[in-house]
Amino acid sequence: MSVLVFLDQADGHIKKSSFEAASYAAKVAELTGTTAEAIVLGIVNDDLATLGNYGIKTVHTVAEAALNNMDAQVFTNILSQAVENTSADVIVFSNNTTAKAIAPRLSVKLKAGLVSGAVALPDTSNGFTVKKTVFSGKAFAHIAVSTAKKIIALNPNSYTIVPASGSAAIAPFAATIGTAKVEVVSVNKVTGEVPLSEADIVVSGGRGLKGPENWGLVTELADLLGAATACSRPVADIHWRPHHEHVGQTGLAIAPNLYIAIGISGAIQHLAGVNRSKVIVVINKDPEAPFFKAADYGIVGDAFEVMPKIIDAVKKLKGVA
Amino acid sequence: MKILVCISKTPDTTAKIAFADNNTKFASDGVQWIINPYDEWYALVRAIELKEADPSTVLHLVNVGAADSDPIIRKALALGGDEAIRVNTENADSFYIASQIAAIAKEGSYDLVFTGKETIDYNGSSIGGMVAELLDLPYISHAVKFTVEGGNAVVVREIEGGEETDKAAFPLVVSCQKGMAEQRIPNMKGIMGARTKPLRVVEPAAADSLTSIASFELPPAKAGVKLVSAETPEELVRLLHEEAKAF
Structure with a gap:
């Protein structure tokens, strides 16, 4: 045995x-x-x-x-x-x-x-x-x-x-290996990124960020925290972010220690993919966003004003100039 | 080419999840049933596209379920496909279900079996792999792109941390996910046509069950959100660091 x-x-x-x-x-x-x-x-x-x-x-x-x-x-x-x-x-x-x-x-x-x-x-x-x-x-x-x-x-x-x-x-172990019936033609790995399924911390953005050009707010915080980046389904569907970042019911289900959702309202399908996270932080300007009901910490406010201050505070904490 | 697409019946993505009979059964009262999104949006639609590209393609659907699956089977036929087969059983063990699909696939000598990457109810991600093993066929999981080139299947699949392009001869089993195709809405012609397409109901083949559901449980409710003022976002960073010890 x-x-x-x-x-x-x-x-x-x-x-x-x-x-x-x-x-x-x-x-x-x-x-x-x-x-x-x-x-x-x-x-x-x-x-x-x-x-x-x-x-x-x-x-x-x-x-x-x-x-x-x-x-x-x-x-x-x-x-x-x-x-x-x-x-x-x-x-x-x-x-x-x-x-x-x-x-x-x-x-x-x-x-x-x-x-x-x-x-x-x-x-x-x-x-x-x-x-x-x-x-x-x-x-x-x-x-x-x-x-x-x-x-x-x-x-x-x-x-x-x-x-x-x-x-x-x-x-x-002397195993009989056998021959593969599937031929691997090419492998294309994304390097330098924290894989989403294994990440301790995930920083995620939704439509509230208004466009892919504003994703620096997500990626900068993620880099500081050694976090993976994710997004909501609409964001992947309109190609602001790659599909493999989509978390939720029809995307990837994740369970990090910390999930930070920026500009995501928290539809039930999104919550299904992230509700096993240990700590959920929601930043959204709409106080009625359903995500606040599932969150541990939250800020009701404009991400474009709040996020730079959060990034500064994290830099200070981490001793990054 | 002969394609078999496996479709499963699942609760709608917005359905309230609750349990009955002392938490041993899903409370299905008032629940809207749909085709499992991975089966519909990716497996079925990609198979329909293959048939559109080559009209000689034979496209069959298979569902393992009771008569209450018929409405979602008709909806699938409204999207496309020549006929459907329903294996009449309520058994939900994945090995049992895979054994039924394998029996149908063997009998029909299909070149290609498509499944969704998982169902949104039991999330087992098991059926495709099990069917492939039962039939001793290659299995390419988490496919995001599928084409036929020079008589072979060329499949791009998601791997840990990236993508891999594979080539394999038919027959094979492929599980499908986002990227394979775009969701379609059935049109009136399709809906009318689906009524007269054959839906063959067959009795299950003899097979074992390896697992069973002892009980269900809902996650504990959250204690409630602690709100920090938008004027002092640095306070949130302090709480996450000192109280939640999240970084």
């Missing part, structure tokens, strides 16, 4: 959300009286022994350059071999686009019930039940998994990392 966590990597580095998934896997292992192991595919430059600090005992590696790009079929086949090799009965992913491509396939291959979008540890008091978001963040469901093997895809920023001590053993 073991709990196996899939570590997602990009450009040779383990993704931040995978450390959260690793710590979660270690806790699941503790709850079920077993050990947590990890697997990473592709060439990784990080010191994998440090996964011990997240409670991982062994990191299995398949260091093949062919695995630097994810192919859902190839990855599923390798993971199913790793599940067999480690006798894993719980498999943990961080619920990102990689996991969404692989976990459903693995669920079928292993006949393992999948909970996608988990936000809490499993409840093992009566069977095996995992809490997940449903209705695009407007509610939660407790999903009972009835199969012997279980797969949990944990939403990013849902679990607080528990520091552990130790050094993880590194175990090269």
Whole structure:
């Protein structure tokens, strides 16, 4: 028995959300009286022994350059071999686009019930039940998994990392890799930006900002705070900002520690994508904006007057001239 | 080419979310049902565009659901598509649903299966991947662009932190999201025509369920907003730093 966590990597580095998934896997292992192991595919430059600090005992590696790009079929086949090799009965992913491509396939291959979008540890008091978001963040469901093997895809920023001590053993895994049926023609990565799904702080703008030329108010604050930038649906629809920044019911659902909404009224569809944020700040000149009902802090005021003062105050706080 | 588009019935995006029967069931009274937006705006509309570009394309829709799905199936047929198949079941487990779609896809020998990237009710993002695995086909998820070039599918998909362009031979399964196509409104000709298009109801194939919903829960209500005067925005920065410890 073991709990196996899939570590997602990009450009040779383990993704931040995978450390959260690793710590979660270690806790699941503790709850079920077993050990947590990890697997990473592709060439990784990080010191994998440090996964011990997240409670991982062994990191299995398949260091093949062919695995630097994810192919859902190839990855599923390798993971199913790793599940067999480690006798894993719980498999943990961080619920990102990689996991969404692989976990459903693995669920079928292993006949393992999948909970996608988990936000809490499993409840093992009566069977095996995992809490997940449903209705695009407007509610939660407790999903009972009835199969012997279980797969949990944990939403990013849902679990607080528990520091552990130790050094993880590194175990090269001789997997049969197989051939990808999908050919990757090109990869175009946005570099230098904080990925939205993993960001601790998100600064977001809506139609209240009146035009893309005013986005400096959003990006300057985001840069100061090391935050990702986001936008409301109308803003993406009229191409003021790229589609991948759209948060809400039909865009990305996020759960940062801090969400700052500037000039966004807070329609129910937008709230659905952001209401799991720990602290919500709303800046809007309309005191009747529905977003204030969902906010923790707010300023009723004109963003064009308020934002420069906020940016100055943050600069002062951060000691930036 | 033969295309199968999977459509799911979901509550309208503005529907009030509440639960009945001791929080074990979605309270559907008075709820407006729609085609899951990802299935409609992106998967279905892109498939219709492919058929418009090549009229020899056969376009079928599949829904796994009870008779109360029929209105949204008719709406989908009003947008386009030659016929629809409904697998008559209320089972909502994703493996069970994927098994039904896989059975239909296999029987109809489709070249391309389109799904939305997720449904806005259960947010599982699972059906496309499961169908692909059941049929041992490639699966390209989170597609933002789909074209046919030289007999192959060329798909741009969202990956963590960017985009990737993929090429694959048919048959394959693709999940669709924003960027694939633009939302359409059915016209009168489409609505009239949809009434006479075939809607075939079939009984489900034997399949297992791997999960079930034990209960639902609503998020706790917020304590209320703390307003800071627009005259002193620096006070907001102080509160976020010292009280909320947000940075």
